[in-house]
Amino acid sequence: MTDATTATTAAPAAKPLSQREELIPVLAEIFRAHGYEGASLARITEGSGLGKGSLYYLFPGGKDEMANAVLSHIDGWFQREVFIPLRESGEGEDAMAGIDHMFREVKRYFLSGRKVCLIGVFALVNVRDRFADKVKDYFVDWAAALNDALLRSGRDVDDAAGWTEEILAGIQGALVLARAIDDPAVFVRTLDRLQQRLQATGA
Amino acid sequence: MTDATTATTAAPAAKPLSQREELIPVLAEIFRAHGYEGASLARITEGSGLGKGSLYYLFPGGKDEMANAVLSHIDGWFQREVFIPLRESGEGEDAMAGIDHMFREVKRYFLSGRKVCLIGVFALVNVRDRFADKVKDYFVDWAAALNDALLRSGRDVDDAAGWTEEILAGIQGALVLARAIDDPAVFVRTLDRLQQRLQATGA
DNA sequence: GTCTATAAAGCGATAGAC
DNA sequence: GTCTATCGCTTTATAGAC
Numbered sequence: 001m002t003d004a005t006t007a008t009t010a011a012p013a014a015k016p017l018s019q020r021e022e023l024i025p026v027l028a029e030i031f032r033a034h035g036y037e038g039a040s041l042a043r044i045t046e047g048s049g050l051g052k053g054s055l056y057y058l059f060p061g062g063k064d065e066m067a068n069a070v071l072s073h074i075d076g077w078f079q080r081e082v083f084i085p086l087r088e089s090g091e092g093e094d095a096m097a098g099i100d101h102m103f104r105e106v107k108r109y110f111l112s113g114r115k116v117c118l119i120g121v122f123a124l125v126n127v128r129d130r131f132a133d134k135v136k137d138y139f140v141d142w143a144a145a146l147n148d149a150l151l152r153s154g155r156d157v158d159d160a161a162g163w164t165e166e167i168l169a170g171i172q173g174a175l176v177l178a179r180a181i182d183d184p185a186v187f188v189r190t191l192d193r194l195q196q197r198l199q200a201t202g203a
Numbered sequence: 204m205t206d207a208t209t210a211t212t213a214a215p216a217a218k219p220l221s222q223r224e225e226l227i228p229v230l231a232e233i234f235r236a237h238g239y240e241g242a243s244l245a246r247i248t249e250g251s252g253l254g255k256g257s258l259y260y261l262f263p264g265g266k267d268e269m270a271n272a273v274l275s276h277i278d279g280w281f282q283r284e285v286f287i288p289l290r291e292s293g294e295g296e297d298a299m300a301g302i303d304h305m306f307r308e309v310k311r312y313f314l315s316g317r318k319v320c321l322i323g324v325f326a327l328v329n330v331r332d333r334f335a336d337k338v339k340d341y342f343v344d345w346a347a348a349l350n351d352a353l354l355r356s357g358r359d360v361d362d363a364a365g366w367t368e369e370i371l372a373g374i375q376g377a378l379v380l381a382r383a384i385d386d387p388a389v390f391v392r393t394l395d396r397l398q399q400r401l402q403a404t405g406a
Numbered sequence: 407g408t409c410t411a412t413a414a415a416g417c418g419a420t421a422g423a424c
Numbered sequence: 425g426t427c428t429a430t431c432g433c434t435t436t437a438t439a440g441a442c
Contacts, residue, residue, distance in 0.1 A: 019425085035328045038240035041418060052419080054426050062419065121327045123383035124319050125238045132385070139383045162396055165380070166373070169393050173376025177368070180326035180342050182335070190372050193365055222407085244436065255437080257408050265437065409442075416435060424427080 020058045020069070023048055028070045032118045036067060036127040064130070067122075071134045074118060078142065081105050086145040095153035096202065102146070103195045106171060113178040113187025120172050143168060153202065163198060170194050223261045223272070226251055231273045235321045239270055239330040267333070270325075274337045277321060281345065284308050289348040298356035299405065305349070306398045309374060316381040316390025323375050346371060356405065366401060373397050 030039045030047045041052055041063070048055070059065040082102050089098025110117065119138045122128055128135055143164050150160035174190035233242045233250050244255055244266070251258070262268040285305050292301025313320065322341045325331055331338055346367050353363035377393035 033329050035238050035240060037238060038328060038330070040416075042416075051427050053421090053428075056419070057425065116327050119383065120379045123379055124324045124327065125241060126236050127241070128382065136384050139380060143384075162392075165377075165389055165393055166396060169376035169380045169389070170369070170372055171376065172379040173372030173374065174368075176323045176326055176375040176379065177342060177372045179331065180322065181339050181346075186368055186372070189365075190368055193369060243434075245434075254409050256410075256439095259437070260407065407442105409440100411439085411441095413438075414436090417433075418431105419433100420431075421429085422427100423429095424425105 023050070023058065024069055024073045027066050028073065028118060031067060031070055032116055032121060035121055035125065036063070036130075037125075039063070067131065068134070070118065071122075071131060071138075075134065075138060075141075077109070078138070081109075083141055083145040086149045089149055089152070091152050092154060095149045096199070098149050099146070099153070099198070100195065103191055107188060107191055110175060110187065111184075113175065113184030116175050116179055117172060120175065139168060167194055167198070226253070226261065227272055227276045230269050231276065231321060234270060234273055235319055235324060238324055238328065239266070239333075240328075242266070270334065271337070273321065274325075274334060274341075278337065278341060278344075280312070281341070284312075286344055286348040289352045292352055292355070294355050295357060298352045299402070301352050302349070302356070302401070303398065306394055310391060310394055313378060313390065314387075316378065316387030319378050319382055320375060323378060342371060370397055370401070 026048050027044065030043055033039075034043060041055070044055060044063075044066070045052060050058075055066075056062065059069065061068075082105050085101055086098045089095045089101075109115075119135055122131055123135050146167060147160050147164040150163055151157070155163065170190055171194075174187040177190075178184050178187040229251050230247065233247055236242075237246060244258070247258060247266075247269070248255060253261075258269075259265065262272065264271075285308050288304055289301045292298045292304075312318075322338055325334055326338050349370060350363050350367040353366055354360070358366065373393055374397075377390040380393075381387050381390040
């Protein structure tokens, strides 16, 4: 045959997964650990095992493009695993099941409090302005999906809006607190308490 | 014994206030805005109006000493304005008054959500390790003072511990969220909701 | 006590060999 | 596609004039 390079055989999930895609979780961890300004190219070359030349080949836009790729990757994950399930959960009990699923996935994503939120890391300092749209959209999308599910679960408008803010703030704050006192268990306890209290006052 | 401890001289508030002390709020703002790694000496010289020579004269230990001085200053403020009043509030209603005072001062300190928490900024990234003790002590001291006041207000041990974590996480998360979506009002709403719910379920 | 000059290292980014 | 070498600039920190 003339073109064997794209002969993907019969395997269904045989995605090539470019080096660029494979690199993104590594980049994410470095940005998370050090922040944008602290994530030097030296740290990135060390963490990725790739030289600067390769990095600029994969990300011609440099650090800015790397961070944007990471943010898009995170957004994709949350859209797929949290926001869409939340939006597509049904009415009443089904909406509550979507919210339970959210708590479960969030605990899993943040490794039960051992991993911090990169969007939160970026949000707190002035690099936020560089990625303002993505930082804002992440929380706005999450808030919209959660608020809608709360409405479908039977809450009134004010109640849903209040819970939405409280849950999102609770998650972010629990991550900060857990890391500050170096006790990830605080994160899990705080989320469990939020979830339990939400159900206790449920419709 | 009369309280002669505070009767040092006739002048009540005539403190010279060294340049070092005067500089600390400026440094705090720069660290808050950019994080430790983003707070370059160029930004500090620009923000302070002092040359590098003067800065190293006032802080021979460089950036590390500046950040430590800022953290100590913040700790002093919270001890004086929040933790001690909290610890010295009495039983029952008086303890609740101490907690109300805490909410009021916290809202004032963070400029109703327009200013972020430097301890939180440091906590999220790996510079935390450099200042781990101060970062941890800030939250541990706060938690201890608040937990104790909650106990004195009539809560049982588990209830007080849960509320302590929930309030501290709520404050930190509200700061993250407010800044991420660029809406300081979220901070005030979240704190008001916490305070109101605390009173609604009070002893 | 504040400054400028400068050292020495690190930074992001680019060029070009292979 | 990955590398090394290097540019130009910024970084922290020091030295020394005033």
